[in-house]
Amino acid sequence: MYIVMLGAPGSGKGTIGKILSHDLGLTHVSTGDIFREQSNKKTELGKKIREYMESGALVPDEVVIETVKARLLEEDVKDGAILDGFPRTVAQAEALRDFLKENRPEAKRVAIELDVPDAEIVRRVVNRLICTNKACGEIYNKETRPPKQEGICDVCGSELKRRKDDNEETVTKRLDIYHQNSKNLIDFYRKNNALYSIYPQELEVAVKKIEEFLEEYKRK
Numbered sequence: 001m002y003i004v005m006l007g008a009p010g011s012g013k014g015t016i017g018k019i020l021s022h023d024l025g026l027t028h029v030s031t032g033d034i035f036r037e038q039s040n041k042k043t044e045l046g047k048k049i050r051e052y053m054e055s056g057a058l059v060p061d062e063v064v065i066e067t068v069k070a071r072l073l074e075e076d077v078k079d080g081a082i083l084d085g086f087p088r089t090v091a092q093a094e095a096l097r098d099f100l101k102e103n104r105p106e107a108k109r110v111a112i113e114l115d116v117p118d119a120e121i122v123r124r125v126v127n128r129l130i131c132t133n134k135a136c137g138e139i140y141n142k143e144t145r146p147p148k149q150e151g152i153c154d155v156c157g158s159e160l161k162r163r164k165d166d167n168e169e170t171v172t173k174r175l176d177i178y179h180q181n182s183k184n185l186i187d188f189y190r191k192n193n194a195l196y197s198i199y200p201q202e203l204e205v206a207v208k209k210i211e212e213f214l215e216e217y218k219r220k
């Protein structure tokens with residue numbers, strides 16, 4: 001099964017996506033993580049990607065689609081994956097649909113929408129801290145999910161940092177861009193009868209509800 005996580009930046013796609021990945025045994029693929037890695041490279045493409053990300057703009061569809069197609073041809077995602085942060089536009093959703101139809105015709109496809117009010121999004125994003133150990137990547141929140149020891153990851157003991165694009169100015173822009181695309185994107189999945197929307201207030205409750213939905217969906 002391929003599970004698409006939809007939601008504004010800071011809605012919990014990464015946190016919930018990683019829990020689902022662990023519970024369902026599906027690889028977690030985050031386009032944001034892939035682009036952050038590419039942006040550290042000193043190539044022309046790396047430089048361009050860094051500019052888009054740091055300003056809060058989207059990376060162009062052609063680049064995103066090629067990147068994801070290449071990733072989805074790898075062995076660990078041949079039976080399914082949790083896609084976090086992709087698609088973000090209808091063009092990307094169509095490209096994913098066509099790619100899966102061609103390459104994984106039997107696979108089920110479903111979207112989970114994390115629907116969080118804007119005011120809460122801004123609070124979540126400016127308080128977000130991420131583990132700097134890429135293999136861990138645990139996500140914290142200074143207010144709602146603080147680490148036991150300030151600045152240190154509970155899971156692996158590495159340093160926690162704020163993402164460069166997690167500031168109030170950039171998050172407002174990212175949120176605007178999200179709203180420009182989200183209605184059409186959500187309609188796209190609703191039309192396919194493969195959309196589950198939830199306002200994730202308490203993490204454990206939200207995960208339980210999503211997993212119940214997915215269990216039911218698998219049996220259909």
Ligand code: AMP
Pocket residue numbers: 009031032033035052053054056057058059060064084085086087088089092165174
């Ligand atoms: P994220 O970690 O998902 O918040 O993504 C961080 C940044 O990476 C975004 O603000 C975009 O600049 C870029 N990005 C990630 N995924 C996509 C995508 N599917 N389409 C376009 N840009 C993306």
